[in-house]
Amino acid sequence: MLRFRPFAVLLALALFASMGFAETWNHATIVDAACAAKAKADPAAHPVSCALQCSSKGLGVFTADGQFLKLDRNGTREAIAILRHSAKKSGVQVTVRGVRHGDTIEVTSIAAL
Numbered sequence: 001m002l003r004f005r006p007f008a009v010l011l012a013l014a015l016f017a018s019m020g021f022a023e024t025w026n027h028a029t030i031v032d033a034a035c036a037a038k039a040k041a042d043p044a045a046h047p048v049s050c051a052l053q054c055s056s057k058g059l060g061v062f063t064a065d066g067q068f069l070k071l072d073r074n075g076t077r078e079a080i081a082i083l084r085h086s087a088k089k090s091g092v093q094v095t096v097r098g099v100r101h102g103d104t105i106e107v108t109s110i111a112a113l
Helices: 005-018 033-039 048-053 073-085
Strands: 022-032 059-062 068-071 093-101 104-112
Touching: 022 033, 022 048, 022 068, 022 073, 033 059, 048 073, 059 073, 068 073, 073 093, 073 104
Parallel strands: 068 104
Antiparallel strands: 022 059, 022 093, 059 068, 093 104
């Protein structure tokens, strides 16, 4: 039994390391993926109408440090609802919580600021 204990510990550590850790992005601006490159200079100026029109290409957020991170399908759906209910014409900011996988966020929650 003792010879399997180190293996069990290593397996548990490997599983734990492969799991993502939730992060939070505050004051992130919603932009559609199709316009992300041209909106990078000033994401707050990107029109809500364009983000909604191009949302079929996916939505993402520009973080406070200027990175564009795509939202997963659930996050995009929630972001569309936020955009539709916003009185702002551009620069809708949100707080996103989720797990980052490369350049995509697996969204657990998203809320308008």
